[in-house]
Amino acid sequence: METLSVKDRINSLRNVMNSHGIQAYIVCTEDFHGSEYVGGYFKAREYLSGFTGSAGTLLVTEENALLWTDGRYFIQAAEQLKGSSIALMKSGEKDVPTLAEYLGKNLAEGSVVGFDGRTVSTKMFWQLAKKLAAKKVTFAVDSDLAGLVWESRPPLSAEPVWELSTEFSGETRAEKLSRVRAKMSENNADFLALSALDEIAWLLNLRGNDVLFNPVFLSYMIIDKNKAQLFAKKEIFDENIVKALAEDNVEIKDYDSFYNALESLESGSAVMLDPAKVNCLITRSAAKNASVIERESPIMLMKSVKNPVEQENIRRAHIKDGAAVTKFMYWLKYTDEKITEISAAEKLEEFRKMQSGYLGQSFEPIMAYGANAAIVHYSATEETNTTIERRGLLLSDTGGHYLEGTTDITRTYVLGELTDEEKRGFTLVLAGHLDLAAAVFPKGTRGANLDILAREPLWREGLDFNHGTGHGVGYLLNVHEGPNRIHWRLKGNVGSEILPGTVTSDEPGLYIEGKFGIRHESLVLCREREDGFLYFDTLTLVPFDLDGVDKRYLSDREIKLLNAYHERVYKEIAPYLDEKEKEWLKTATRAI
C-alpha cells in the first residue's frame, strides 16, 4: 500500500499536468451528479490535499497550490493542510480573492485550465468562463488527472437497486414517463438528458444505496419520445427489474457509455437539459451534434408535488417517526444513564429501527449540546463529543427514511435549569415556528413572501438566524430537494411558488455563540382549502418541550396553536407508547 505524502501527490499531479499541457488544474468536491454527499471514488480533492471537509476547491498551478473553503472549515483546514505546501484561502474573508479572481489575476494569457468537467455544473462553468473571458484561456474539461495519479482509488459504488411499488409511489413509471414526455413536447425537445440521481430514482420508481443518506443509484438517462436509455452499472439490477424496465421501453446501458451516447445524438435534434443540474461535460457532449434547450428540469416540480398515495404514506411515516422520537424524548429527559451527543444519537436511531418500514437515516444526525448547538453545521465527532449534563439545551436535528417517506425533525430539549435568555430564545423561535405553520395564503405565494412570519418574533427583539427557514423534502429520497424553499432574501432565482402537495420544513432557529443553539423544525404539507386559499398541515408529531416555554413571549393565538398541536400529538402518538410513556406524554402535551 502506497502512502505518498500530500506533497508527493501534488507533484505527481504537476507531472501529468505538464504532460497534458495544463497550467492550472482545479479539483472540486462534487460527484458527477451534483449529489449532496459523495462516495469514496469522488474524493479526489481529499486525496490530493488531505483536507476532509465537505466543501472546498483545490487549485494546483505550476508554482502554487491553494485550497478554498468556507468559515465552517477554517480551523480544520488549517490543521489538515499543515506541511502540505497548500495555502488556505478563506472564502468570504476580506481581501481573499475567489478562485476565478485569483486565476484572472495570476494566469498568463492563453493558459490551459483543466478540470474533470463531470464535477462542475454547467452554470458554474459558464460563470468561470465569463470571468476569464478576457484572458483567452482554454479549458480542458475532460481531464480527470486526479484519477491518473490516484493509484488506489476506491471503486465506484455499485449497490443493488430495488423497486418501489406503486403502493408507495402512487404512480407507475409509465405514467411518469408520459408526463415527462408531454413536457419535452411542450419545449420541442427530442431528448431529455438527466443526471440528478433523485430525479432518475423518482422517475423510474427505483431506489438504491450508492450515496450516503440518499437512497439513489449512480446513473444517467437519455429519454426520447418513445424509449429511454438508463446508463448505470449493469450488475446493480436483478433480472426482474431489467424485465420491468424493458416493458416500459427503458433500456439499460453501461454507466460509462453515457457521454458517447450524448455525443452521438442525431444532428438536427434538440436535447433539453437543466444547466443548474447537469455537469458541463454533459452540456458539451450534448451540443456536439444536437442543439441544446436549457430549461429547469420538469421532474423537479413533478417530484416536489406529492400525489395522494404519497401524502397518505407520508402521514404514516410521521406517526412512526413521531412515536420513535417521542420515546427518545422521554428516555432523554428521565434516563439515569450517562449520555453523550453520540450515544444519544445512537439511542434515537435504536428507537427508529424498531419501526416497521424504517430504512435508515436521511442525513447526518445533529445532536448538539449547549454551546456546540450554536455551530449551525455541527455534527459530533469522537473529538468533539460532549457529555450531556442535566442543565441547558440539547438540539437534535435528525431524520429517517421509511418506505412511507422521509422525515426531518428538530426538537430542542430542556435537560434541567435554563437561563432567562435560553427560555426567551426558545419561546421566540417557537412563536415564529407556530406562526409560519399556521399561514394561510393564496396561490402564487412564494417562500419569500412567507418567511417573515417565522422571523418577525425574533426580528422584533433584534435577533435573527443565518439560514433558510424551509426546504423541500423528497419522498424516500433526498431530504433536501427543490424547488420549494422558504427564505426572505431574493437572490438570483426569486424562489418558486409553494404548491399544494409539496412538503417543506419549517425550521427557524437562534444561535448564540459560546452559549446555546435552538431550532424547532417540523415538516408541513401544503394543502388547498375549499375557498381556494392554501395552508400548511403539520406532518411532524413530537411535543415541543414545554419546560423551555416562557408564556410571556407567546401571543394568545400562538398559545392556542401550540395547545391544539399538542392535543393532536397526544391523540396520534399515545397509541404507540407504553403506559409510563403515555402518562408522561399527557403532561408533556398539556394545555398551557
Add this chain to the structure above:
Amino acid sequence: METLSVKDRINSLRNVMNSHGIQAYIVCTEDFHGSEYVGGYFKAREYLSGFTGSAGTLLVTEENALLWTDGRYFIQAAEQLKGSSIALMKSGEKDVPTLAEYLGKNLAEGSVVGFDGRTVSTKMFWQLAKKLAAKKVTFAVDSDLAGLVWESRPPLSAEPVWELSTEFSGETRAEKLSRVRAKMSENNADFLALSALDEIAWLLNLRGNDVLFNPVFLSYMIIDKNKAQLFAKKEIFDENIVKALAEDNVEIKDYDSFYNALESLESGSAVMLDPAKVNCLITRSAAKNASVIERESPIMLMKSVKNPVEQENIRRAHIKDGAAVTKFMYWLKYTDEKITEISAAEKLEEFRKMQSGYLGQSFEPIMAYGANAAIVHYSATEETNTTIERRGLLLSDTGGHYLEGTTDITRTYVLGELTDEEKRGFTLVLAGHLDLAAAVFPKGTRGANLDILAREPLWREGLDFNHGTGHGVGYLLNVHEGPNRIHWRLKGNVGSEILPGTVTSDEPGLYIEGKFGIRHESLVLCREREDGFLYFDTLTLVPFDLDGVDKRYLSDREIKLLNAYHERVYKEIAPYLDEKEKEWLKTATRAI
C-alpha cells in the same frame, strides 16, 4: 369654433396618415414625461376618440379605428364611443387581443406604424418592436399627426416656477447635482438625460404647477460633468431663479430644443438614461451621436430617501393634516347638514385650507359612500354623486401638499349602524394595517417580504384585496413615487429594499361588490433602531373610527398597538382642536 364630429376627426387623421405614408397610427394617453396626470395639450386621444377616461389607447388604420381601455372604463367608453365608428377593445377580457397582437395579426408586412414617440416610454417601445419584429414593420416615431389635425389644441401649460428653500428641501441644488454627478461618474457617463418632472423638480429645488395635483413644471434636462441644461418655457422663470440657476451652472434652454440638443451630443460620448422613464424619442435622439447607457435613474433612489430636514418637516405636515382631517371626522359624524360625496370632499378641503403652508390637493379625492366604495378607483362625479346617509361606511382617501411635504390618508368612517360583515371587514383590515405598521426587519428586506403582514388577517378568513399595500410618497411632489413599494407579487422587477428615510403608505383594504369598501391608510417613515434593525414610524395622525371595531377580530398585540396609536393621536392633535372637538377626540381615541 369648429365642432367636428369624432368621425370627421378620424377621417382628417387618415388623410394626414396617407400623406405621411403611415398605415397604422397609435394615439396614447401619456404626456412627454410619463406623468400620472396630463394637461389639455396632451389629450389627443380624448380629442380624436371622444373618450375621456384616464387610460386608453387609440389605433387608427386605413380601414378601422379601435380603442383599448381597461375594466374601470368599459361602461363609460361604450357610452362615449357610440356612433363614432371606433370599436371598443376591452383589455384583459378573454379573446380580446392586445394592441400589439392586433397589429401582429392585421398589419401587412412592411407597413409603417406611426405615433408620437414622446408619448411612449422606451421600455414600452422595445416591447412593441419585439412583438412586431417578424412583420418587418417600420416605425415613424416622430409623427405628431394628431397635432396636425387638432386645430384648437390647448397650449402647453406654462405656470410660474418657484423655489423651494433649503429650510424645506434640506439640501442645496449644488449638493444634489454633485451627488448625481458622482453616480454618472460611477457609470462612466458623460451626460445624464432626464425627463421625469418630479426628478427635475427635486434636483433643482424648484416647484411648478403644470400638472394637475403634481407641483412640477414641464421640462427636460441634460446634465454633464460641470454644467447642466434645463429645457423649459423661458417665461415660467423669474429673474431671481434664472440667476440662482446660473450660479449653479444650470442654463435655461427652450423646451422644444431638447431633442435637437440630444442629437447634437459629441460623438463618442456616453449618455445615461432610464428606459423605464424616458420616452423612446429621447433614447433615439440620444443614440444618434452618443452611446446610450441604460440605468435605473439614480435620482429616483436619492429622492425617495428623505433627509433629516425633510423628515422633520413631514412630521409637521402630518400634524397639520391630522388636525384638518380629525376636524373633518368630527364634523362628518355629528353635523345635521345634508351631505353628499362631493360636498363632503369640499368640506375636507376647507379644513385643509385653514392650515398654514397648505398648497392644494395631492390627488383626486376619493369620497365613496356605501357600495360606491367597492369600486377601487371611484371618484364621485355629478352623475354618481351620492347622498350620505346615517348608516354604513364612508371611505375617504385624500391628501394634501404642504410646504412641509405631501400627505395621503384613507380613513373609513362609520355613519350609523353597521352589519356584522362590515364590522368584521373593518376590523380585519385594521388588524393588517397595524401589523404592517409595527413591522421590524433587517436591512435588505423588500416590500415583497413585508406584504403578508398586512394581508394575513384577511387571508385567514379567505378575503383579499386586489391592489398594492404600499407606495412611496414624494416630498411636496408626486403622491405616488418609486422605488419603494409593498406588494406580495414578484412581477418583473422584484421590488426594491425598504430603506431608512423612505416614506411609504400602509393601505390594506376590502371591497365587497354592491355592498361596501374599506381601506385604512397611513404613511409610515422607515427608521433605523440602535441595533441596526429597521421599523416604521407612523406619520399620519387621525383616529380609526372605533365604532367600526369588533374586538374579537384583533389580537391582544393589535389592541395594544391601536391603543398606543390613539394615545399618540390625542396627544399630538388635541392642541389644535376647539374644546368640543377635543372632548370628542378623547372618546374617539379611548383605549379599548
